[in-house]
Amino acid sequence: MQGCNRSQKIAICTVGLPARGKTYISRKLNRYFNWLGYKSRVFINGNYRREICGTECNSLFFDPHNEEAQKARSDCAKMALQDLIQFLKNGGDVGILDGTNITKERRNQIENELKSSFNGIQTLWIESICNDSKVIQNNIRLTKINNPDYCNMNSEQATIDFLNRIKMYEQIYETITDDENLSYIKTMNVGADIIVHQVFGFLLSKIVSFIMNLHTYPRPIYLSRHGESQYNVDDRVGGDSDLSQLGEMYADKLADFFFQEFPTKEIKNEIIFLTSTMRRAVHTSDVVAQKLEIQPLQLKTLDEINVGICDGMTYTEIAQKFPNDFQERKINKLGYRYPRGESYLDLISRIEPVIFEIERSRQPVMIIAHQAILRCLYAYFHQNEIPEVPTLDIPLHCVIKLTPAAYFCDEKRVLINPQTGEISVKEEYVQEFVRSKSKQKSFIDL
Amino acid sequence: MQELGKQQKMVIGMVGLPARGKTYISRKICRYLNWMGFKSKVFNIGNYRRQICGTDCNSNFFDPGNKDASKARDECALLALNDMINYLRNEGDVSLYDGTNTTKQRRKLIMETLQQKFSEVQVFWVESICNDEDVILRNIQLTKLNNPDYIGKSSEEATQDFQQRIEQYTKVYEPIDMDENISFIKIIDIGNDIMIYNIQGFLQSKLVSYLMNLHIYPRPIYLSRHGESQYNVLHKVGGDSDLTQTGLMYAKQLGKYFVQELEGNRNIKMFTSTMQRALHTSNEVCELLGVEYYSLKALDEINPGICDGLTYQQIADKFPQDYEERKMNKLTYRYPRGESYLDVISRVEQIIFEIERSRLPVIVIAHQAILRCLYAYFHEHEVPEIPKLNIPLHQVIKLVPAAYYCKETRIKIDPMTGNWEIQDEATIKKVKSFLDL
Numbered sequence: 001m002q003g004c005n006r007s008q009k010i011a012i013c014t015v016g017l018p019a020r021g022k023t024y025i026s027r028k029l030n031r032y033f034n035w036l037g038y039k040s041r042v043f044i045n046g047n048y049r050r051e052i053c054g055t056e057c058n059s060l061f062f063d064p065h066n067e068e069a070q071k072a073r074s075d076c077a078k079m080a081l082q083d084l085i086q087f088l089k090n091g092g093d094v095g096i097l098d099g100t101n102i103t104k105e106r107r108n109q110i111e112n113e114l115k116s117s118f119n120g121i122q123t124l125w126i127e128s129i130c131n132d133s134k135v136i137q138n139n140i141r142l143t144k145i146n147n148p149d150y151c152n153m154n155s156e157q158a159t160i161d162f163l164n165r166i167k168m169y170e171q172i173y174e175t176i177t178d179d180e181n182l183s184y185i186k187t188m189n190v191g192a193d194i195i196v197h198q199v200f201g202f203l204l205s206k207i208v209s210f211i212m213n214l215h216t217y218p219r220p221i222y223l224s225r226h227g228e229s230q231y232n233v234d235d236r237v238g239g240d241s242d243l244s245q246l247g248e249m250y251a252d253k254l255a256d257f258f259f260q261e262f263p264t265k266e267i268k269n270e271i272i273f274l275t276s277t278m279r280r281a282v283h284t285s286d287v288v289a290q291k292l293e294i295q296p297l298q299l300k301t302l303d304e305i306n307v308g309i310c311d312g313m314t315y316t317e318i319a320q321k322f323p324n325d326f327q328e329r330k331i332n333k334l335g336y337r338y339p340r341g342e343s344y345l346d347l348i349s350r351i352e353p354v355i356f357e358i359e360r361s362r363q364p365v366m367i368i369a370h371q372a373i374l375r376c377l378y379a380y381f382h383q384n385e386i387p388e389v390p391t392l393d394i395p396l397h398c399v400i401k402l403t404p405a406a407y408f409c410d411e412k413r414v415l416i417n418p419q420t421g422e423i424s425v426k427e428e429y430v431q432e433f434v435r436s437k438s439k440q441k442s443f444i445d446l
Numbered sequence: 447m448q449e450l451g452k453q454q455k456m457v458i459g460m461v462g463l464p465a466r467g468k469t470y471i472s473r474k475i476c477r478y479l480n481w482m483g484f485k486s487k488v489f490n491i492g493n494y495r496r497q498i499c500g501t502d503c504n505s506n507f508f509d510p511g512n513k514d515a516s517k518a519r520d521e522c523a524l525l526a527l528n529d530m531i532n533y534l535r536n537e538g539d540v541s542l543y544d545g546t547n548t549t550k551q552r553r554k555l556i557m558e559t560l561q562q563k564f565s566e567v568q569v570f571w572v573e574s575i576c577n578d579e580d581v582i583l584r585n586i587q588l589t590k591l592n593n594p595d596y597i598g599k600s601s602e603e604a605t606q607d608f609q610q611r612i613e614q615y616t617k618v619y620e621p622i623d624m625d626e627n628i629s630f631i632k633i634i635d636i637g638n639d640i641m642i643y644n645i646q647g648f649l650q651s652k653l654v655s656y657l658m659n660l661h662i663y664p665r666p667i668y669l670s671r672h673g674e675s676q677y678n679v680l681h682k683v684g685g686d687s688d689l690t691q692t693g694l695m696y697a698k699q700l701g702k703y704f705v706q707e708l709e710g711n712r713n714i715k716m717f718t719s720t721m722q723r724a725l726h727t728s729n730e731v732c733e734l735l736g737v738e739y740y741s742l743k744a745l746d747e748i749n750p751g752i753c754d755g756l757t758y759q760q761i762a763d764k765f766p767q768d769y770e771e772r773k774m775n776k777l778t779y780r781y782p783r784g785e786s787y788l789d790v791i792s793r794v795e796q797i798i799f800e801i802e803r804s805r806l807p808v809i810v811i812a813h814q815a816i817l818r819c820l821y822a823y824f825h826e827h828e829v830p831e832i833p834k835l836n837i838p839l840h841q842v843i844k845l846v847p848a849a850y851y852c853k854e855t856r857i858k859i860d861p862m863t864g865n866w867e868i869q870d871e872a873t874i875k876k877v878k879s880f881l882d883l
Contacts, residue, residue: 193624196640196658202803209655212645240783277780300789337720340686346743353796360651 045099059164213360238311250418255291304370308341333390491545505610684754701734719745747813751784776833
């Protein structure tokens, strides 16, 4: 819930052996906080180590008896912590320290450093524990092999070296105990089992709920706008108009597309099908529902942004009647609230429960809704920055299939011609490290 | 927020020694579920025991070595279980099994019985563990001494007997173990430590979030509508009109009320909506108090859609069908392009969590429909009653949550004179029969 309790700084530190999902959890939390309007950032120990010590570090570098390497690693960790502290001092709200932090001594140092640097900071330790070798193998395969540390090895060599690295850490691993006097959350078995100790406060209890619902099931999320509506044709905003003829044709073709996409009855019954309560979305959904023989859930929370007094007007009319508002919205499309209506920020707040539910679901999700709503949903799962939300491209007559994975999100756009039914597909597979290499100068800035 | 998938029926089993807050927690959960639209009921095993074995049971009755008594108690447990299953088969969505259930054997019996008789049900266990002697003693004093088991006994006798009863249970207590293979949440020392295991499904996840926010600080909650607005005077619905002179005066008097009521304490949380009438009321209060408020769109008045700006008479004339429909079913009727009370309940849920979580006094300055929903939640009204609850202008409703109920006080403030009239309404919630908790 935006706006509450912004005064206190929060530092979150991860704990756990390699390949336990610490970076995954850190990044998901970071995404969630930024989404809620908090200035949040992740500081990854591993990245600092790569920048400073280079990426040619095999498992021997991580031997706890290798004193030189230990000192280097300890220095890197200190730098990460200092950067986190600076971030919080310069206007940040939440700093996330992503590292193994597996010894009591290290945790104690960090906790003391944090507490002494600020007057009233809330610290939270999240320990991720996993003893399922299958899950660990899978994690290694999905996230480590493409890690810069292993660009010169093939996948077998990389896996063996990584498993050796884990063994090094295991030698000195100390799980968090109550006498360390830390607020902590231990998650085991990918969030199925959780222990919470001395965690209080608004954001902290939100974190527990969020972590409880995380998983790494690669389930697809389909987003589509309703078919073209009467108001779309007239270029008007708001309203509760029905589909135009072209819109109805799209609904048919959309139903055909989904029919192909979900071939068996089992899959169809698994789908979570959501739509809004507005005519144009309901009618589009009804056509799809009939063909697939499943029922959509109509949620008022998915209704289009409320344009208040501008309801029913064209943009030209708005510019003429309310020139000041028109200008204001141009300058600040994100925060501008239509008089008696909503802003994009209101929308983001409004759909939070839906996002939560989608995060939690392990079944395919299908949403037929509206432009502003889908901009918000898309931005969240595709990890766009909030200021980008109001200008994201979500055209009519297009199905966007998102498959969120550990560090990135697969996207596939299916443009459907309503008249001919012709389909053209655009795929975008973005590998996180590849993307960051081209966009950013340093890994520290993930 | 509705569940996105298909929600199974659910049984929530409580576990814990006596005086650990099991009944408190089960009643809270029951309240929350009913308010969210899941028909729920608490089945208190103690009540069954009282009905069948009588209320003259001293602590020897609870000695695990007392074979006759143990048999009788097992029978009561199974009776309650049967009633619970019937409830779920007929009209209920969730049953709460409020009993100690302190042995693995008892829990296993319940799981097996449920598997046999009603296999499609989800089972979720809530264990409350408390090691703080002061808290336990306070619980005993607050809730046990008025218990029918101890009518006619002095409070020392009762406390002593009850503590002995706890000892009997402690002899055989087996906290939930992970190898029992059940979904559970353990709440230790009122939320200091929480353990969550094998949570499944939407509802269990929501319950865990809810339980994490509960506490037993008796902080007051103040609800007030904005001062009289221009639309109030014109009898129009909706709109974003401003305060009338009278409304403005109320706002100032409201501020004075809080200055006196809070006695110098400025550590409070204040919430209001984004509508002018509420904002301006809140501004006056905050100026006098010197605190800040949170303005939340979630607290905006119910959206009357196309009826915005009309009087009820005009609505009856222009949209006679809708007018009738709303009269018949005010809870679910949705104004075209607007909202229904059910939409408002859904919208206001996040505020409920905020208020539950807060250990500081909470002030909410909002609107009639919104406050009806909030009030109904805290004061345990049935959901269908919500649209008719009496929340008049120029009145502060003060709610102080106590053990099993909410103490309510209403303070009528005259905007002109600033005089207060305090009404101590229904301070003790009526309990029809202990069986019907």
